[in-house]
Amino acid sequence: MPRKDQVRNRERVIEAAVAVFAQSGPGASLETVARAAGLGTTTLYRHFPSRDDLVEAVLDELVRPVRAAAERVERIGDPHEAFRQLFLQSCAMPDHDVTVFARLAVTSPRVERHADALVVGVVRRVTERLREAGGLRAGLTAEDVAMFVRMAERTAGREQRATATEVLLAGITRVEA
Structure with a gap:
């Protein structure tokens, strides 16, 4: 079972991705999504390898x-x-x-x-x-x-x-x- 911080980080990435993709389109960089979530790209890729x-x-x-x-x-x-x-x-x-x-x-x-x-x-x-x-x-x-x-x-x-x-x-x- 994932830790609470892992679940929270995953949710933050998804929420940020919705906002970033809505504003910048589906080609927005994943680094921009990670930044919008207040997380590093390593954390993003840990949850979403691609x-x-x-x-x-x-x-x-x-x-x-x-x-x-x-x-x-x-x-x-x-x-x-x-x-x-x-x-x-x-x-x-x-x-x-x-x-x-x-x-x-x-x-x-x-x-x-x-x-x-x-x-x-x-x-x-x-x-x-x-x-x-x-x-x-x-x-x-x-x-x-x-x-x-x-x-x-x-x-x-x-x-x-x-x-x-x-x-x-x-x-x-x-x-x-």
């Missing part, structure tokens, strides 16, 4: 609130409403987080696979539940739903994202007769 390791940890952190929302939504009895709420919440990350996530998610093939897996992990259970209830358009998978969430994330702003989300949601689900 840039991809750090970027994946930042993506994990950005998705944490959406994952928590998914756990709450799973308790909704109606699979259609659960799916709708999850899809809306997945597409409604704060603009800052969406921007940072989208910019970081494409920094390498490894990171892109990780970002996709994060989104799939968030939507999988509710998507499968909707499929079992007959409310998902035939042939769509959790991976497809995750792709639609990522499409909505890439829109220019909150209003455009809301419109894209509603259109995508209407196309993904089947309306009950």
Whole structure:
């Protein structure tokens, strides 16, 4: 089990990386991240041996609130409403987080696979539940739903994202007769 100072240092690096990557882009130096965290580069590399390791940890952190929302939504009895709420919440990350996530998610093939897996992990259970209830358009998978969430994330702003989300949601689900 890691010591408290190790956990705290790891959290400081991730928090600093979010801020640095948001301000300077995904190409910002890891030395800048370490400096922003108030730590040395050796400490940063001890926790994150590569840039991809750090970027994946930042993506994990950005998705944490959406994952928590998914756990709450799973308790909704109606699979259609659960799916709708999850899809809306997945597409409604704060603009800052969406921007940072989208910019970081494409920094390498490894990171892109990780970002996709994060989104799939968030939507999988509710998507499968909707499929079992007959409310998902035939042939769509959790991976497809995750792709639609990522499409909505890439829109220019909150209003455009809301419109894209509603259109995508209407196309993904089947309306009950």
